[in-house]
Amino acid sequence: MTTLPLPDMSDPLASPHWQALSQGRIAMQRCGACGHVRWPAALSCPECLTEGGEWNTLSGRGTIWGYAVYETPLHPEFAGLCPYAVALVHLEEGPMIHGRMLDPPEELDCGLPVVAVFEQLADGIGIARFRLEQSRGS
Amino acid sequence: MDPAAQHSVAIVGIGAATRQAVPGWRAEDYALAAARAALADAGIDKSQVNGLVTCKTLSGAGGDIVMGRALGLNPAYSATLDYGTCNFSIHLAAMVIAAGLADTVLLTYGTDQGSRGGDFSRYGNHDIHHGMVDAIGSMAALMFRRYQYLHGASEADLGAVAVAQRRWALLNPDALHREPLTITDYLAEPHYIAPVRPSDIAGFHDGGAALIMTSLRRARDQPHVPVRLAGMAQTAQLGNLANPDNYERRWMGDVADRALATAGAKRSDVGLLMIQDPASVWVLQMLEALGFAEPGGAGAMIAAGETALGGKLPLNTSGGHLSERYMWGWFHILEIVRQLRGACGARQVADLHMAMHASTMVAQKGSVSLFEAAL
Numbered sequence: 042m043t044t045l046p047l048p049d050m051s052d053p054l055a056s057p058h059w060q061a062l063s064q065g066r067i068a069m070q071r072c073g074a075c076g077h078v079r080w081p082a083a084l085s086c087p088e089c090l091t092e093g094g095e096w097n098t099l100s101g102r103g104t105i106w107g108y109a110v111y112e113t114p115l116h117p118e119f120a121g122l123c124p125y126a127v128a129l130v131h132l133e134e135g136p137m138i139h140g141r142m143l144d145p146p147e148e149l150d151c152g153l154p155v156v157a158v159f160e161q162l163a164d165g166i167g168i169a170r171f172r173l174e175q176s177r178g179s
Numbered sequence: 180m181d182p183a184a185q186h187s188v189a190i191v192g193i194g195a196a197t198r199q200a201v202p203g204w205r206a207e208d209y210a211l212a213a214a215r216a217a218l219a220d221a222g223i224d225k226s227q228v229n230g231l232v233t234c235k236t237l238s239g240a241g242g243d244i245v246m247g248r249a250l251g252l253n254p255a256y257s258a259t260l261d262y263g264t265c266n267f268s269i270h271l272a273a274m275v276i277a278a279g280l281a282d283t284v285l286l287t288y289g290t291d292q293g294s295r296g297g298d299f300s301r302y303g304n305h306d307i308h309h310g311m312v313d314a315i316g317s318m319a320a321l322m323f324r325r326y327q328y329l330h331g332a333s334e335a336d337l338g339a340v341a342v343a344q345r346r347w348a349l350l351n352p353d354a355l356h357r358e359p360l361t362i363t364d365y366l367a368e369p370h371y372i373a374p375v376r377p378s379d380i381a382g383f384h385d386g387g388a389a390l391i392m393t394s395l396r397r398a399r400d401q402p403h404v405p406v407r408l409a410g411m412a413q414t415a416q417l418g419n420l421a422n423p424d425n426y427e428r429r430w431m432g433d434v435a436d437r438a439l440a441t442a443g444a445k446r447s448d449v450g451l452l453m454i455q456d457p458a459s460v461w462v463l464q465m466l467e468a469l470g471f472a473e474p475g476g477a478g479a480m481i482a483a484g485e486t487a488l489g490g491k492l493p494l495n496t497s498g499g500h501l502s503e504r505y506m507w508g509w510f511h512i513l514e515i516v517r518q519l520r521g522a523c524g525a526r527q528v529a530d531l532h533m534a535m536h537a538s539t540m541v542a543q544k545g546s547v548s549l550f551e552a553a554l
């Protein structure tokens with residue numbers, strides 16, 4: 042179980058995102074007027090300034106923009122995972138988010154398609170990880 | 180006097196603080212010590228200062244209310260910017276002077292993040308839970324991986340930055356890192372966060388910097404050659420955050436174009452380039468985005484010595500953040516002033532007429548300033 046600070050599940054603006062993660066989904070707001078999908082959560086669409094927007098479940102698919110590889114332990118919480126990679130994933134709906142890759146770092150490259158998989162970070166709190174859509178080895 | 184000259188402003192005093200006089204100095208104590216040095220350098224008393232522009236640390240220290248009290252100032256104008264790199268502060272001070280709100284402005288920055296812990300080692304929402312330990316190192320690794328993907332660059336291309344800046348630092352007695360660093364030494368370092376190495380990331384240091392700016396007309400009375408702000412431009416890419424390509428800072432080319440246009444200058448007029456470098460990959464990206472190197476060609480240009488002493492475009496001649504010390508861009512400006520005064524000794528750039536400082540703030544804001552000696 043993590044000892045690091047957890048997201049505020051009671052945040053009225055962003056809680057649907059955190060709740061969705063705990064249910065194994067990535068959810069973000071989609072503007073009812075222009076269709077723009079936004080993250081971080083906001084009361085209004087930054088593209089067309091329309092208020093509101095529905096929380097939509099995203100596909101969980103995207104591509105690797107870049108990634109960093111942690112070969113040596115820099116924090117005790119993650120020491121057992123080394124070497125691991127964290128990618129900046131450009132989601133197909135537009136937004137970008139970070140996520141730890143479950144594949145070995147040497148199999149990764151920018152531009153490769155990835156898909157989200159979900160883990161429980163703590164009781165009732167989920168997190169998205171990513172894996173290559175098609176393992177290079179197979 | 181033509182209108183442009185009438186609104187011209189210059190840096191007439193600089194001050195730096197790098198050592199505690201007594202243990203336990205806070206950010207504001209460094210800023211105050213630097214301000215005292217800048218006043219002495221300009222040969223003026225604080226009673227002649229009627230404007231104050233301060234820069235806050237990321238943890239919120241050093242605002243104008245606190246600094247004005249510490250300095251015992253009641254200026255006609257004061258303001259605080261809560262982001263650094265010095266360029267933004269200089270532009271604000273220039274506007275204040277040109278608008279007639281004040282005619283002699285003191286600019287300050289101080290930080291104790293070296294002894295208190297780095298301000299960048301913080302995490303947004305739950306990025307830490309992905310294992311993104313160290314925000315600046317993680318960003319640098321992501322960005323250079325992308326750069327490699329786009330340009331086929333090698334890790335030696337990135338290493339060229341740290342190696343070249345260390346060579347400059349060997350000529351700067353005030354630089355913190357003065358051990359020789361070859362590309363072989365660099366490549367022998369274990370990765371910090373792959374593909375970047377420890378030499379690619381600036382450390383956190385305590386210190387402070389201050390400037391005195393005034394109208395060019397008044398600047399003529401000062402002891403040093405005034406360093407005129409010849410051109411400036413900015414961009415604020417605030418509505419574009421969902422686009423990861425923002426991290427490549429390509430928009431710095433447009434900022435440079437506009438800054439050069441305000442100065443009536445062209446790229447070949449720039450004889451010294453300072454690029455804000457919390458991590459080495461910023462230098463590769465900006466050297467290219469600014470239009471001084473071909474896309475993907477910055478590493479080879481640096482490795483070929485083109486940015487070294489005697490090269491066609493001396494770059495980060497103080498050693499920069501990587502080798503001199505980290506001071507959020509402020510020491511880059513001090514270096515430009517010293518170079519344009521001809522006061523840099525062994526690392527002095529010969530026949531220098533114009534210098535550029537290019538900086539970005541978290542890949543969201545960009546800024547370019549041009550300076551020349553007002554002989």
Ligand SMILES: [Zn+2]
Pocket residue numbers: 072073074075076077086087088089090091
């Ligand atoms: Zn919209």
